[in-house]
Amino acid sequence: MASTAKAIEPIISAAWGKPQSWTLDSYRKRGGYEALKKALEMQPAAIIDEVKKSNLRGRGGAGFPTGLKWSFVPKDSPKPKYLAVNGDESEPGTFKDRYILEDDPHMMLEGIAIASYALGVHTCYVYLRGEFKFPAQRCQAAIDEAYKAGIFGKKLMGKDFELNVYLVRGAGAYICGEETALLESLEGKKGWPRLKPPFPAVVGLFGSPTVVNNVETLASVPAVFQQGAEAYAKLGTDKSGGTRLVCLSGSVNRPGVYEVSMFTTLSELIYDDKYGRGMPAGRKVKAVIPGGSSAPVLGADELDVAMEFEALKVKQTMAGSGGVIVMDDATCMVRSLWRVARFYAEESCGQCTPCREGTPWQTRLLRKIEEGRGEPGDVDMLSNVASSIAPYPPIGLGNTICALGDAAALPTHSFLMRFRDEFEAHIREKRCPFGDKPWGSFGDWS
Amino acid sequence: MAEPLFTPEEQKKFDAGIAEIISHYPPDRKSAGMLPALRLLQELKGWLPPEGLRLVAKHLEVTPERAMEVASFYVMYHLKKPGKYVIDVCTNLSCSLWGAEKMLAYLEEKLGLKAGEANEKFTLRETECLASCGTAPCLQINEDHHESLTKAKLDAILAKLS
Numbered sequence: 001m002a003s004t005a006k007a008i009e010p011i012i013s014a015a016w017g018k019p020q021s022w023t024l025d026s027y028r029k030r031g032g033y034e035a036l037k038k039a040l041e042m043q044p045a046a047i048i049d050e051v052k053k054s055n056l057r058g059r060g061g062a063g064f065p066t067g068l069k070w071s072f073v074p075k076d077s078p079k080p081k082y083l084a085v086n087g088d089e090s091e092p093g094t095f096k097d098r099y100i101l102e103d104d105p106h107m108m109l110e111g112i113a114i115a116s117y118a119l120g121v122h123t124c125y126v127y128l129r130g131e132f133k134f135p136a137q138r139c140q141a142a143i144d145e146a147y148k149a150g151i152f153g154k155k156l157m158g159k160d161f162e163l164n165v166y167l168v169r170g171a172g173a174y175i176c177g178e179e180t181a182l183l184e185s186l187e188g189k190k191g192w193p194r195l196k197p198p199f200p201a202v203v204g205l206f207g208s209p210t211v212v213n214n215v216e217t218l219a220s221v222p223a224v225f226q227q228g229a230e231a232y233a234k235l236g237t238d239k240s241g242g243t244r245l246v247c248l249s250g251s252v253n254r255p256g257v258y259e260v261s262m263f264t265t266l267s268e269l270i271y272d273d274k275y276g277r278g279m280p281a282g283r284k285v286k287a288v289i290p291g292g293s294s295a296p297v298l299g300a301d302e303l304d305v306a307m308e309f310e311a312l313k314v315k316q317t318m319a320g321s322g323g324v325i326v327m328d329d330a331t332c333m334v335r336s337l338w339r340v341a342r343f344y345a346e347e348s349c350g351q352c353t354p355c356r357e358g359t360p361w362q363t364r365l366l367r368k369i370e371e372g373r374g375e376p377g378d379v380d381m382l383s384n385v386a387s388s389i390a391p392y393p394p395i396g397l398g399n400t401i402c403a404l405g406d407a408a409a410l411p412t413h414s415f416l417m418r419f420r421d422e423f424e425a426h427i428r429e430k431r432c433p434f435g436d437k438p439w440g441s442f443g444d445w446s
Numbered sequence: 447m448a449e450p451l452f453t454p455e456e457q458k459k460f461d462a463g464i465a466e467i468i469s470h471y472p473p474d475r476k477s478a479g480m481l482p483a484l485r486l487l488q489e490l491k492g493w494l495p496p497e498g499l500r501l502v503a504k505h506l507e508v509t510p511e512r513a514m515e516v517a518s519f520y521v522m523y524h525l526k527k528p529g530k531y532v533i534d535v536c537t538n539l540s541c542s543l544w545g546a547e548k549m550l551a552y553l554e555e556k557l558g559l560k561a562g563e564a565n566e567k568f569t570l571r572e573t574e575c576l577a578s579c580g581t582a583p584c585l586q587i588n589e590d591h592h593e594s595l596t597k598a599k600l601d602a603i604l605a606k607l608s
Contacts, residue, residue, distance in 0.1 A: 080472075092538040092575040130485075130522045131576055133589040166470045171481055171520030174574065188480030188506070190519035206475055249540035249579035256580045293539060293575075323579065325540055339539045343574050445545025445552070445583070445597070 006261050007274075008235070011223045011243050012216065013259040016103040022138050024145040027106035033151060035225035039114045040159050047118035051221065053229035055241030059096075060086055060177070060214030061292065061321045062403075063240070063309045066221075070211060072201035073119050079208040083112060083121045084186060084200075087128040087135075087215045088170055088177035091407075092293035092343055093323025096245040096257050097215035101128070101135035104219070105142035109165070111218030113156060114225065116163050119211060123164050125186055130171040140167050174347035178402045179212040181349065192351050193402035216245055216322075236262040240308050244322060251283060251328035251440070252276040262308035266290060266298070269307065270326055283328040283440070287418070291320025293340045294407030296414030317414070330440030332433070333419040334426050337411060338366035344408035352400040358389040359408045370438075374427035379420065386412035451497050456490045464505050477508045480516050484523055493524040521573075528569040531607055534586040535561070537572050540579035549583050549595060556604070567607075 015021040015030060027033070039047050052067030073081060085108070089097040100108055112124050126143075128136050143165050146152045156163045168186060170176050176185045180194035183205050204210025220242055224232045233241035240262055249255045252270055254277045260269065266288055270276045279285060285300045290307065296317040298305075305311050309319045327336055345359035365382045368374055390398030390406040392413035398405040416423065425433050432438055452460055463486040467479040483506060487498045494517050503513040517523045524532075535553065537546045550572060554560055561572040578584035581593035585600075592603055 089577050090575055093540055093579050094575075095577040095579050098577050129577070130520070131586060131589065131591075134591070164470075168482060169485060170522075171485065172522035173520050185481065186478065187475070188478040188508075188516065190516055206472065206478075247580060249582065250543045255540075255582070289539075325543075325579070327543065331543065335542075336539055339537065339542055343538055346574050439543050439545065439547070445548040 006263055008243055008259065008261045010259045012100065012104070012107065012219050012245060013257070016099060021103050022105055022142060024106055024142065024149060027104070027110075031226065032106055032222075033110055033113075033157070035222035036110050036113050036117075036151075036157060038225045039117060040157060044118045044120065047114065050229045051118075051224055054224040054232040055236060055239060056217065056220055056224060056232070057240050057309060058214055059216035059220070059244065059322065061091070061294075063319060066213065066217055069201065069213075070115065070119060072199065073209045073211060074202060075120075077209050080123065080206075081119055081121045082205040082208055082210040083116050083119065083124040084179075084182060084205060084210055084212045085112065085124065085126040085215060085218060086177060086179065086182055086212050087126060087132070087139075088174075088182060089132075089215070089321075090129050090174040090177055090347075091321050091323060092340065093247060093249055093289060093325040094292045094321040095247050095249075096322055098132065098135050099245075099257050100215050100219045101132065101139050105139045106146070107222060108139075108215055108219040109142055109146055109151075111213075111221035112165060113151065113163060114221050115211065115213065115218060117156060117159075117161060121211070122162050124166070125205070126165060126167045127176070127182055127186060128167065128169050129176075130169050132169070136167060136169055143167060173349075174343075175349045175402070175404060178404065181402065182212060183210065190349070192349050193404075195401055237306075237308050237310065239310055244307070244319075246307055246322045246324055248276050248324050248326070250324075250326040251279060251285075251331065252326045253278050253280060260307065263306050265304055265306055266324065267303040269324060270303065276326070279326075279328055280440075283330065285326060286329045286331055287327045287333065287336075289323070289325040289327075289411075291318045292323035293325070293343060294403075294410055295320045295323075296410050297418060299418050328440060330434070330437065332370070332438035333415055333422045334366060334370045335432065335434075335438040337415045338363065338370050340411045341366050341408065344404065348404060348408070352405065354389045354399045355405040355408060358385050358405075361385045362389075362408065362412055369423060369426045370432055372426065372429070372431040374423075374430075376427060378427060379416065379423045382412060382423075383416055386416075451495065451501065452490065460486065460490060460501075464502075468505070477506045477512070479506055480508070480513065481520075484513070484517055488523060493527045529564045529567050531567060531587055532569040532571065533557075534571050534573035534576070536574065536576045536578065536582075536584050536586075538575045538579075541575075541582040541584055544582035546583040549585070549600065552597065552600075553585075 056066040176191040181191035185191040200210045341362045345363045350356045386409040390409035471478040499513045503510040559570045
């Protein structure tokens with residue numbers, strides 16, 4: 001299909017793949033740290049207002065307005081304030097932050113510097129998932145460069161403002177991407193989410209006011225000051241400014257990370273020449289998860305939807321972390337859901353009973369159905385188990401301390417809503433209708 | 447007399463590393479250095495021996511139980527000595543759509559191990575998402591990612607592991 005998708009000028013991914021794009025020298029030649037210079041001439045409150053005007057929304061999953069989040073930090077707190085960068089990218093289907101950390105870490109560091117100055121933060125911790133060895137090396141090298149160049153340290157780019165940035169690697173726990181679990185982990189504990197309120201902006205790291213922002217969110221901040229908030233806001237929709245990164249994976253010819261306009265539709269992402277370039281020969285789309293594995297699945301007839309927060313919400317799903325997973329008509333939906341359910345069962349922290357008990361129960365039922373051992377009533381049982389973790393709809397009102405419970409239940413509800421026949425066929429036929437090829441026959445492993 | 451935990455060289459690296467880690471946190475929050483300190487210990491010894499956990503706990507001014515609680519929560523810490531090469535195979539949705547389940551079966555046959563088993567040379571594990579969904583299938587060997595794998599590519603990688 002020839003390209004019809006609206007072209008955009010990439011902001012975050014502009015330098016990816018270019019020689020030495022991760023170095024300070026390269027970043028400066030592209031105008032890097034000029035936004036910080038501009039911000040340092042402004043009052044902190046004006047910086048926060050500018051971010052509010054830009055309509056920048058958090059790119060980690062929840063999509064909360066960034067400027068508003070910053071404004072919740074009390075100005076008169078006697079305690080030190082902290083910034084924690086959430087780089088614990090672990091949700092199946094999501095792999096965008098890795099590219100920022102590997103190819104252009106200074107863009108995020110500049111965002112950190114602007115945020116820290118605006119919030120009165122003197123210590124920032126960049127928390128990366130433990131498996132990110134190479135991204136951590138690139139990021140640490142960039143932090144070292146920033147210290148050497150006098151950007152970080154005792155004087156923030158010459159201004160009388162101390163900023164120290166430390167990198168911390170996790171050790172393999174998806175739950176640490178949840179903001180309060182991340183703070184627990186940063187405090188040297190197991191990643192058990194905290195009850196909210198109080199919210200981290202008031203009681204966060206070490207009991208102090210703390211902002212937790214995703215890697216992509218902070219990497220987007222310099223553009224707000226380079227382009228001006230209004231120009232940045234105009235790139236997006238009324239409620240969501242700028243561009244966004246989406247991660248395309250699964251049954252599609254050209255998987256990858258693409259920077260798109262908020263108006264780009266799922267269909268364009270999958271079929272357009274600029275992005276996915278369509279399905280493998282002879283295949284059709286059967287289902288698409290639009291925002292990481294926790295986002296409710298959509299059917300093939302629901303792809304004409306813009307990949308932005310509000311439009312996807314209307315479809316009772318979410319933009320989430322930007323992870324788009326495509327499944328073709330040779331894919332078994334029971335096996336797909338089993339894989340997703342297994343993830344949440346493995347990653348449940350065990351603190352809340354509905355999640356600790358419910359997620360493995362879902363997994364066992366799905367495995368039983370997939371292996372042809374399902375019995376009448378198992379599908380209803382599966383639905384009941386998911387409902388006891390989090391009812392559906394509405395989204396986000398689960399029975400657990402954090403949203404991992406919602407994340408584990410939403411896929412089950414949505415798969416059953418759209419593909420219930422396939423689950424029942426497994427039980428009726430006492431086998432997987434796809435035989436030993438539930439994933440089709442991709443690549444060398446067929 | 448029991449053998450010392452560290453060689454003189456390792457001891458030097460441990461002492462310098464712990465001092466650096468502690469310097470990143472407020473003076474009354476030394477325990478926050480737990481994750482990096484456990485990582486340091488594992489880098490030096492290949493796993494977390496009990497006497498090492500006690501040592502980390504002492505430096506961070508917490509109980510050894512607290513160090514064990516944290517170490518046992520995170521999958522990347524080894525409480526038992528693993529094989530020389532720890533292979534983590536992602537079988538989540540995007541990787542499975544590109545053949546990861548079959549890649550795991552191929553590895554199990556080739557190494558003579560089931561997922562979850564280990565011998566002196568290899569520990570084979572089925573793992574969850576490694577953030578390589580666009581370059582599936584993927585696996586990790588001792589923290590190094592290997593992506594867009596084919597049988598030929600995987601065979602070549604394994605052949606280099608002595």
